[in-house]
Amino acid sequence: MHSKLYIPANSGSAPFAVAITPEDAGWSESSLHVVDLGEGHEVSLQTGDTEVMILPLAGAGTVHCGGESFELSPRASVFDGPADMVYLGIDQAYSLQGRGRIAICGARATSSYPNRRVAAADVAVELRGAGNCSRQVHNFGTATTFEADSLIACEVITPGGNWSSYPAHKHDENTEVETQLEEIYYFEVDDSPAGTTGFGYHRVYGTPERPIEVLEEVRTGDVVLVPHGYHGPSIAAPGHHMYYLNVMAGSGPDRAWLICDDPNHTWLRGSWEHQEIDPRLPFTAFSETSSASKGE
Numbered sequence: 001m002h003s004k005l006y007i008p009a010n011s012g013s014a015p016f017a018v019a020i021t022p023e024d025a026g027w028s029e030s031s032l033h034v035v036d037l038g039e040g041h042e043v044s045l046q047t048g049d050t051e052v053m054i055l056p057l058a059g060a061g062t063v064h065c066g067g068e069s070f071e072l073s074p075r076a077s078v079f080d081g082p083a084d085m086v087y088l089g090i091d092q093a094y095s096l097q098g099r100g101r102i103a104i105c106g107a108r109a110t111s112s113y114p115n116r117r118v119a120a121a122d123v124a125v126e127l128r129g130a131g132n133c134s135r136q137v138h139n140f141g142t143a144t145t146f147e148a149d150s151l152i153a154c155e156v157i158t159p160g161g162n163w164s165s166y167p168a169h170k171h172d173e174n175t176e177v178e179t180q181l182e183e184i185y186y187f188e189v190d191d192s193p194a195g196t197t198g199f200g201y202h203r204v205y206g207t208p209e210r211p212i213e214v215l216e217e218v219r220t221g222d223v224v225l226v227p228h229g230y231h232g233p234s235i236a237a238p239g240h241h242m243y244y245l246n247v248m249a250g251s252g253p254d255r256a257w258l259i260c261d262d263p264n265h266t267w268l269r270g271s272w273e274h275q276e277i278d279p280r281l282p283f284t285a286f287s288e289t290s291s292a293s294k295g296e
Contacts (some may be wrong), residue, residue, distance in 0.1 A: 016035055140154065
């Protein structure tokens with residue numbers, strides 16, 4: 001039996017393959033929509049009380065808003081390096097024209113920031129962990145790389161057989177060392193060289209004070225919601241690279257990503273000091289911007 005926090009692929013209504021509002025998730029801030037534009041369509045949308053970051057998963061498009069047009073250059077798949085991203089602030093009408101699947105990451109906001117585009121070549125690519133915990137992060141919308149009101153978003157690629165979001169960590173309290181953030185994980189998993197369908201696993205668990213239990217097999221288009229608790233690992237089955245898009249926001253005063261490890265597992269970070277990063281990384285055409293990190 002699936003958890004209520006697992007949302008299967010193609011659960012939205014056309015043109016949305018994924019349509020998760022804060023009300024759908026049972027929380028107050030974070031949202032995600034994936035628009036399937038097919039071979040060339042246009043949708044008209046409103047940001048309302050939500051700021052958004054728009055990027056192609058597979059395809060290309062143009063965002064028209066307030067007399068400006070922002071191009072989203074073609075990306076063949078989520079495994080082909082970073083994508084262009086367009087940011088739009090609150091209280092605006094816009095249209096999205098193009099082809100393929102386009103993600104719209106959202107978070108409720110109170111302040112408006114300028115509309116702008118980040119080119120794929122300017123997205124910071126980070127390699128985290130080491131050994132079979134190596135993964136690649138595209139920091140297109142994180143708190144330290146992009147200015148916004150509340151929305152935090154990034155992409156993670158985990159090579160087949162590797163573990164990411166590990167050690168398990170949480171961010172569900174506003175303290176000096178942690179920020180309360182609701183989080184959405186949207187997954188895509190590549191096929192094997194033989195053409196078989198890929199899969200992975202994702203884990204969420206709680207504390208005695210705030211229990212939660214999720215262990216889901218995930219495939220392309222699936223979503224797991226993380227309202228609270230420790231989350232990780234995200235495990236890519238051998239032979240199948242796994243991608244996930246993280247969308248986060250919280251109600252606290254600071255836009256920051258501060259986490260606490262599960263104290264039973266944090267020792268693993270020290271073990272990475274004597275291991276090399278997986279040689280299959282980076283999965284990107286923009287590796288000259290990459291930096292190595294052995295953090296979360």
